[in-house]
Amino acid sequence: MLKKADINKFIAAVMNNGYKVFGPVKQEDGVSLSELKTTDDISFDYFNFILPPKRHFFPWSELLYKYKDKTIHEAPLPEDKTILLGIRPCDARSFSFLDNVFIDDKAVDPYYQNRRDNTIVISLACNQPLPSCFCTSVGGTPAGKEGTDILAYDTGDSLFFEECSERGSSFLKLYSKFFSTPDQADVQAVKDFIAKAEKQVLSVNIKNAAEKLKEKFYDSVWDKLSFRCLSCGVCTFFCPTCYCFGLYDERDRRIRVHDACMYKGFTLEASGHNPRPTQSERMRQRIMHKFLYTVENFGKIFCVGCGRCVTACPVNMDIRENIVEVIG
Amino acid sequence: MSTKPLENPYIPKPVTIEKITIENEAKDLKSFRLRFVNKEDEKAFTYKCGQFAMISVAGAGECPIGIASSPLDEGILEFTIKRYPTGVVTTALHNLEEGDIIGVRGPCGNSYPMAGMENKNVVIVGGGFAFTTLRSTIRYMLHEKNRSKFKNITIIYGARSPGELLYKQELEEWEKRNDVEIFITVDKGDENWKGREGFVPAVVKQVAPGSENAIILICGPPIMLKFTWPPVLELGFTPDNIITSLERRMSCGIGKCGRCNIGAMYVCKHGPVLSYEQIQELSERP
Numbered sequence: 001m002l003k004k005a006d007i008n009k010f011i012a013a014v015m016n017n018g019y020k021v022f023g024p025v026k027q028e029d030g031v032s033l034s035e036l037k038t039t040d041d042i043s044f045d046y047f048n049f050i051l052p053p054k055r056h057f058f059p060w061s062e063l064l065y066k067y068k069d070k071t072i073h074e075a076p077l078p079e080d081k082t083i084l085l086g087i088r089p090c091d092a093r094s095f096s097f098l099d100n101v102f103i104d105d106k107a108v109d110p111y112y113q114n115r116r117d118n119t120i121v122i123s124l125a126c127n128q129p130l131p132s133c134f135c136t137s138v139g140g141t142p143a144g145k146e147g148t149d150i151l152a153y154d155t156g157d158s159l160f161f162e163e164c165s166e167r168g169s170s171f172l173k174l175y176s177k178f179f180s181t182p183d184q185a186d187v188q189a190v191k192d193f194i195a196k197a198e199k200q201v202l203s204v205n206i207k208n209a210a211e212k213l214k215e216k217f218y219d220s221v222w223d224k225l226s227f228r229c230l231s232c233g234v235c236t237f238f239c240p241t242c243y244c245f246g247l248y249d250e251r252d253r254r255i256r257v258h259d260a261c262m263y264k265g266f267t268l269e270a271s272g273h274n275p276r277p278t279q280s281e282r283m284r285q286r287i288m289h290k291f292l293y294t295v296e297n298f299g300k301i302f303c304v305g306c307g308r309c310v311t312a313c314p315v316n317m318d319i320r321e322n323i324v325e326v327i328g
Numbered sequence: 329m330s331t332k333p334l335e336n337p338y339i340p341k342p343v344t345i346e347k348i349t350i351e352n353e354a355k356d357l358k359s360f361r362l363r364f365v366n367k368e369d370e371k372a373f374t375y376k377c378g379q380f381a382m383i384s385v386a387g388a389g390e391c392p393i394g395i396a397s398s399p400l401d402e403g404i405l406e407f408t409i410k411r412y413p414t415g416v417v418t419t420a421l422h423n424l425e426e427g428d429i430i431g432v433r434g435p436c437g438n439s440y441p442m443a444g445m446e447n448k449n450v451v452i453v454g455g456g457f458a459f460t461t462l463r464s465t466i467r468y469m470l471h472e473k474n475r476s477k478f479k480n481i482t483i484i485y486g487a488r489s490p491g492e493l494l495y496k497q498e499l500e501e502w503e504k505r506n507d508v509e510i511f512i513t514v515d516k517g518d519e520n521w522k523g524r525e526g527f528v529p530a531v532v533k534q535v536a537p538g539s540e541n542a543i544i545l546i547c548g549p550p551i552m553l554k555f556t557w558p559p560v561l562e563l564g565f566t567p568d569n570i571i572t573s574l575e576r577r578m579s580c581g582i583g584k585c586g587r588c589n590i591g592a593m594y595v596c597k598h599g600p601v602l603s604y605e606q607i608q609e610l611s612e613r614p
């Protein structure tokens with residue numbers, strides 16, 4: 001157990017050991033995951049961060065190399081020791097999905113892997129799921145441990161820390177002087193807390209979605225679904241598990257930036273041929289990718305049920321309704 | 329977590345353009361012969377027939393191109409590249425000169441089943457400029473070290489017009505050999521053309537290569553593929569012995585950027601070489 005009153009001391013000690021700490025910071029427009037400079041603006045009063053935390057491992061834009069004097073000057077690989085504090089379990093789960101893509105035995109993405117190796121994730125169990133949340137329908141829970149090193153529960157005055165990985169355990173050992181042993185009441189409080197939160201999460205019936213989607217590739221439902229869609233890509237931008245990117249040259253440098261399957265140009269070939277010419281094929285790609293292709297490739301639905309795409313879509317597309325409509 | 333990568337797969341290796349050959353009358357197809365600037369890069373770049381590489385032009389970007397040279401062509405790499413008027417990288421490439429330095433990343437993707445083709449009759453069917461990786465394969469099979477490993481080799485190759493046929497000098501050399509049968513066709517000949525006229529699928533029907541103990545490699549534009557499957561199947565080739573190579577827009581070339589998938593299959597990683605059988609199993613039919 002860590003008393004909230006002591007959290008500043010704990011974080012100061014962590015920073016002293018050379019870590020950059022990103023945590024929930026109260027700002028004018030809500031709490032966001034920001035680098036902690038001083039320790040006194042931490043707030044545990046938030047639902048979830050507006051932006052997905054994937055950018056800490058896979059930034060919106062990053063420099064790969066500069067090209068000068070006819071030679072390539074590689075950007076140094078990221079080495080910062082980092083703590084991400086207060087990540088919600090759905091988002092922590094997204095990290096383990098991204099690992100499947102970026103750390104694959106055939107080709108490892110060194111930028112992603114370095115950041116991942118140097119980062120300790122301390123997630124915070126959800127006590128108040130949002131109406132747009134549906135983590136339990138896609139394999140998560142408000143107190144899920146997948147993708148995290150340490151899971152914290154907010155029990156009021158204190159945080160209860162649970163070790164979820166070896167890395168998490170050895171990290172906590174270094175700071176044991178800040179923690180007290182939980183008593184029976186604390187353990188019970190945590191149990192009650194999980195049970196209460198789980199009940200609040202909306203349930204969506206997507207059983208056997210992958211199997212059913214296999215039959216829906218050539219279905220008119222995609223035309224209907226995509227009718228409203230603006231192709232703006234906001235859903236993918238906010239999605240913690242969307243990882244598509246492009247490599248581009250900007251004068252003397254090569255950069256990598258996020259990209260999205262919802263854009264027409266994503267698959268447009270130089271000859272003018274486009275295998276996904278209308279929004280219908282693109283909507284199909286987004287849903288099929290998350291609910292079928294990743295199941296085939298990694299055994300996982302690439303949606304953690306965070307609900308960000310639901311709240312962010314300018315024309316109120318709701319992936320929960322969409323998937324139910326498709327699989328019928 | 330997994331071990332550190334030895335190599336950053338996003339960093340191209342420098343190569344010098346040793347020779348540029350204009351391949352066709354329209355002058356939008358050029359072959360580039362490249363040599364690695366660093367010996368250790370050359371050694372590390374071991375490839376197989378059918379693989380591709382990402383070609384970089386600084387300031388313009390990168391694009392995937394099939395490797396046209398054979399793994400036995402020591403010290404060099406060759407690519408034949410079509411320039412698209414709107415294509416950023418291909419246009420930049422066509423503006424380069426011998427001696428210029430560009431970048432190569434790879435090799436990427438899988439390859440033709442070379443081991444599975446040994447002791448078999450091999451039929452090669454190519455249309456247009458998709459002939460490049462087939463040329464790599466033919467060079468490899470016809471190499472003195474390798475020729476005895478393969479039984480009969482039959483090549484059917486077509487282009488729109490005589491001026492659009494690639495690798496003319498090599499075609500002539502192959503025609504002179506008696507250990508390979510080659511049928512060249514053009515959609516429409518000109519006054520000097522004495523050869524065959526007609527579309528590739530029709531020539532496949534006329535030539536009717538036997539399917540017994542045979543494997544067939546087919547590359548060409550989608551329309552050619554569409555009309556070539558039926559006669560090939562009729563000749564008795566089984567779907568697992570019909571091999572082709574697919575194309576999709578790419579960016580990373582290593583299965584990460586999410587761009588090149590057809591269903592759950594990523595062309596850059598699981599492909600580009602697929603059998604007709606595998607194509608039939610895709611949720612999306614290319």
Ligand SMILES: Cc1cc2nc3c(=O)[nH]c(=O)nc-3n(C[C@H](O)[C@H](O)[C@H](O)COP(=O)(O)OP(=O)(O)OC[C@H]3O[C@@H](n4cnc5c(N)ncnc54)[C@H](O)[C@@H]3O)c2cc1C
Nearest residue numbers: 269270390391392393394409410415416417418576577578
């Ligand atoms: C496996 C494979 C092998 C290929 N082999 C050859 C070859 O041997 N010779 C040849 O001339 N062409 C080949 N192509 C096609 C070639 O990659 C495109 O013509 C080229 O990418 C166009 O790039 P651009 O920058 O000029 O066009 P732009 O339209 O400016 O393209 C921008 C970017 O989109 C991507 N892109 C656009 N069109 C394609 C496309 N058809 N396929 C893949 N990526 C694309 C590239 O990354 C490119 O940098 C191959 C494609 C693939 C997938």
Ligand code: SF4
Nearest residue numbers: 239303304306307309
């Ligand atoms: S698809 Fe929507 S609900 Fe699912 S993880 Fe992405 S943003 Fe969250």
Ligand code: SF4
Nearest residue numbers: 229230232233235313
């Ligand atoms: S956010 Fe909504 S409108 Fe925009 S691309 Fe996604 S589904 Fe379409």
Ligand code: FES
Nearest residue numbers: 579581585586596
């Ligand atoms: S080109 Fe990036 S995944 Fe295939």
